[in-house]
Amino acid sequence: MGHREDPNRDLTDLPAPHPAPPVHDRHWVRDVRGAIGCAGVLLALLLLLDSAAGTLTAWRAVLWAVLALLLLAVLCPSRISAGEGWIVARSLLRSRRVRTDLLVSVSCLDGVSQRLLLRDAFGDRFEIDPRVLMDNPELWRRLDEDARRAEASGFLLCGTTALSRLSARIDAETAHTVFKVSGLD
Structure with a gap:
């Protein structure tokens, strides 16, 4: 005996279609690493130059770190x-x-x-x-x-x-x- 579909059947028991999962920029991690690298190189160069000049202090190191963080904020992609x-x-x-x-x-x-x-x-x-x-x-x-x-x-x-x-x-x-x-x- 064949199974026949009832056209008046309640469809609420069927699973709802799941939306496809979101997709992301696959190069974002690489771009963030590049931004971190640029900020790190800037910080290292500023500390090295300041140290070589004999003018490096704790306050100047903090200033250079803040400057590097600002560069990171500017370069960091969405x-x-x-x-x-x-x-x-x-x-x-x-x-x-x-x-x-x-x-x-x-x-x-x-x-x-x-x-x-x-x-x-x-x-x-x-x-x-x-x-x-x-x-x-x-x-x-x-x-x-x-x-x-x-x-x-x-x-x-x-x-x-x-x-x-x-x-x-x-x-x-x-x-x-x-x-x-x-x-x-």
């Missing part, structure tokens, strides 16, 4: 994470979060360093270096999926051109990397 419907950057002092499934605009800011500016329906804004998205395909995939969802639902009215240009850059770089790895470059 930790970028993304999940279904959101992207967040956590720095030493604050955290910025944007709902990517409710994006209303995406714009490319040119200048000394190129930035991608994301704004959501709640007025929150988020700037990200496109290089982070190029280096982390999982982050890019999450952002792209959510931006497409926002566009389909009518939220994203401004910025599809910036996203398609970034998508073309990421695709070109990925193809170049594949050719390079396979020896066809």
